[in-house]
Structures are given as structure tokens and as C-alpha cells.
Amino acid sequence: MRPTFRQLEYIVAVADTARFGMAAEKLGISQPSLSSQIVEAETDLGVRIFNRGRHGAVMTQQGAEIVRRARRILHEMEDLRACVTGDGIFDGRLRLGVLPSIGPYLLPGVVRRLHVDHPNFRLVVREESTADLELGLRSGRFDMILSTPEDHPGTLQIPLFRETLWAAIPKDDPLAGDTGPLPLASLAGRNLLALGSRHRLSGMVSEIAALANARVPDEYEGTSLAAILLMAAAGAGIAILPRLYAATDARRRDDIVLRRLDTPKAERAISLIQPAAFEARLGSDILASALSEEALQLMAPI
The missing domain is CATH 1.10.10.10 (Winged helix-like DNA-binding domain superfamily/Winged helix DNA-binding domain)
Incomplete structure (x- = not known):
């Protein structure tokens, strides 16, 4: 052949x-x-x-x-081998694409837990924007991705968790005087800081800005959540952060105050997503369960 x-x-x-x-x-x-x-x-x-x-x-x-189809054939062969061994995705390498607002905070604990029962599991992780994750999944660069389900139609999706969005406010800002939910009306006329336009989070922040009569400044697009958090602490605006990041890295800072945005629009779903097939790859349910459990533990009350 x-x-x-x-x-x-x-x-x-x-x-x-x-x-x-x-x-x-x-x-x-x-x-x-x-x-x-x-x-x-x-x-x-x-x-x-x-x-x-x-x-x-x-x-x-x-x-x-040809490359796209070659990747698919190689993946199918890996699945065939995994089916014989009975360990599924944990017998060998899994290429996982993740949103940069999730991966660094969610994956370390999950990988440590899975390696106890699956010592042969090799996870190769790349952090990319929502748009690039879609391209990577379609081209075969990724076996699976962690992303927002609505941005990847026609795929096989396992829901993991939902997270709210939080505002990171400089400590000397009047809005930092309270720690309760933040009404959108309080953001009128304010600068909201977000990731670049290829990220789903950017579109959510733009929608919130329109509802609150706030603005997303054109002169600055954050390359990471840490970058927009630093800008907020310096007084450049209010950073909009997903809860997972707010509950881990952001809450350790003493120069900002975190407040949950009080609107149904400030929430996003996260799923484990793979190319459409007759059924999920063997072991997907175990990985999804570990991811969900870790997320719930990390997203403790802020």
C-alpha cells in the first residue's frame, strides 16, 4: 500500500x-x-x-x-493500539490544546493525579487562542482541546464546568471599597481590559462593555491574563478575569480587589472537545472527570 x-x-x-x-x-x-x-x-x-x-x-x-488526513490515520492507529491495551488515551501521548486562561491553573493538579493510575500517560500541551484551537483541532494538530463549546460546532463535546467572570479593581479605586457582586452600571465610562481579539474572552468583555456603557481600549490588547492584571493594578482600567484564574493567581495579589460581575452574561462554559466520531476516545470520561473535579476544587469561594 x-x-x-x-x-x-x-x-x-x-x-x-x-x-x-x-x-x-x-x-x-x-x-x-x-x-x-x-x-x-x-x-x-x-x-x-x-x-x-x-x-x-x-x-x-x-x-x-494530505497532512490533515495523515494525522487522522495515525490517530486512528493509536486508538487501535489503545483499544488492544485497554488503557485508551492514557497509553501513550495525548496532544491537548488549551485556552491560556485555563491550562496553567487547571492542568498541573490533574496530571499529577492521573499519573498515579496511568504512569505511561504523556500529555503534550499547547496554549492557544480560541480561533487557533479550532484550526488545530480541524487540522489534526490536537487530539483534544479545552475550550468554549459554542466556538467548535460539529465536534464531540464533554461538558466540564461553568465559570463566572470577575473584575480586578485597583485598591485605590472607589469600586474597591466593596467586595460584593459588581453591578454593570458601576462600569459606565470605565476601561475594561481583556485578551486579544482571537480569544473568546475578548468578545465576552466587549459584550459586557456594550451593556455597561463602558469601553475596551483599542490601544491595548493583553497577551495574557497576568499582563492585563498588571495593567489593572497600575490603574489602566479594570481587568475582566475568568473565575479559575481569579481564584488562583489573581487572589494572591494585595494591590487589587476582586468582585464578581453581576450579570448572566458574565459566565462561560468549558468543555473537553475532540473531533466528531462515532464515540468518544477510550478514557475520555476519566480525563473529563478529573478536569471537572480539579476545577471545582480550585474555584473555591473568593
């Missing part, structure tokens, strides 16, 4: 590294051997998969589709 399973692995390795040399090193073979196998696969398929140049290997339009 052409291309061979091994050639598919080579194709994906080149796509992941964008360099023949790096892909060969990753695979533990010589670059000439890798190149000859890619050329052979291209000949059998009758298309060019990569354009070679000084800037590395760039996928052609047809090559991108």
Missing part, C-alpha cells in the same frame, strides 16, 4: 517542524533517507506535498489536506 504508514509519519513530522533536517533528527533517521521517502510518497500520490526552499518546507494546498 502506498503511501506507507511510515511515510505518513514522515510527512507529519516534516509538517510539524517545517524543516527536513529537524524532522529527520526527531525521527532518528538521516535527512537523505527522509527526503527520499517523502519524494516517493509524492510520486505515488501524484502531487507535491511540500515546497522546499531556504526558509524550510512549506505545505502546498494539496499537501495541507
Whole structure:
């Protein structure tokens, strides 16, 4: 059968590294051997998969589709092996894409717990924006993602938890005099700080700003929750944060006050999401349960 399973692995390795040399090193073979196998696969398929140049290997339009399908075939083979061993996603590597507003706070405890019962479990995590998580799931870069379910239609989703949004207010601000729920009317005319536009959280903050007659300044888009929290502490505005982050890192600061936004619009759902299939991958329920339990523990009363 052409291309061979091994050639598919080579194709994906080149796509992941964008360099023949790096892909060969990753695979533990010589670059000439890798190149000859890619050329052979291209000949059998009758298309060019990569354009070679000084800037590395760039996928052609047809090559991108071949890579996407190659990833799917390799994933199916991994599932076949997992089905035989009975340990599902925990027998080998799971590539998980996560929102940067969730991953660093939720995953460490979950991974420690799962490794006790599944020592072979290898979790490869990448933090990306909502839009990039969607692209990564569709292209096969990710096996699963942790994200907001409404942004990934046509996928298999396991609900995990819901979290409210909180306002981080400088301590010298009049709104910091109270710790109760914050009415939207109190935000009128204020600057609300949020992540960049490729993040779902940015759209939520914009919607809240419109309801409160507040504004999201164009001159600043946060690259991380820590960055917008620092800006808020410096008096640049009020940072809007998801509860998981507010209940962990943000609550440790002594220069801001946290208040829950008092509106149904200030809430988001988080799900474990994988490509649509006949059924969830074996072990998905165990991972989802661990994620849900950890989130509930972390989101203790602020």
C-alpha cells in the first residue's frame, strides 16, 4: 500500500517542524533517507506535498489536506493500539490544546493525579487562542482541546464546568471599597481590559462593555491574563478575569480587589472537545472527570 504508514509519519513530522533536517533528527533517521521517502510518497500520490526552499518546507494546498488526513490515520492507529491495551488515551501521548486562561491553573493538579493510575500517560500541551484551537483541532494538530463549546460546532463535546467572570479593581479605586457582586452600571465610562481579539474572552468583555456603557481600549490588547492584571493594578482600567484564574493567581495579589460581575452574561462554559466520531476516545470520561473535579476544587469561594 502506498503511501506507507511510515511515510505518513514522515510527512507529519516534516509538517510539524517545517524543516527536513529537524524532522529527520526527531525521527532518528538521516535527512537523505527522509527526503527520499517523502519524494516517493509524492510520486505515488501524484502531487507535491511540500515546497522546499531556504526558509524550510512549506505545505502546498494539496499537501495541507494530505497532512490533515495523515494525522487522522495515525490517530486512528493509536486508538487501535489503545483499544488492544485497554488503557485508551492514557497509553501513550495525548496532544491537548488549551485556552491560556485555563491550562496553567487547571492542568498541573490533574496530571499529577492521573499519573498515579496511568504512569505511561504523556500529555503534550499547547496554549492557544480560541480561533487557533479550532484550526488545530480541524487540522489534526490536537487530539483534544479545552475550550468554549459554542466556538467548535460539529465536534464531540464533554461538558466540564461553568465559570463566572470577575473584575480586578485597583485598591485605590472607589469600586474597591466593596467586595460584593459588581453591578454593570458601576462600569459606565470605565476601561475594561481583556485578551486579544482571537480569544473568546475578548468578545465576552466587549459584550459586557456594550451593556455597561463602558469601553475596551483599542490601544491595548493583553497577551495574557497576568499582563492585563498588571495593567489593572497600575490603574489602566479594570481587568475582566475568568473565575479559575481569579481564584488562583489573581487572589494572591494585595494591590487589587476582586468582585464578581453581576450579570448572566458574565459566565462561560468549558468543555473537553475532540473531533466528531462515532464515540468518544477510550478514557475520555476519566480525563473529563478529573478536569471537572480539579476545577471545582480550585474555584473555591473568593
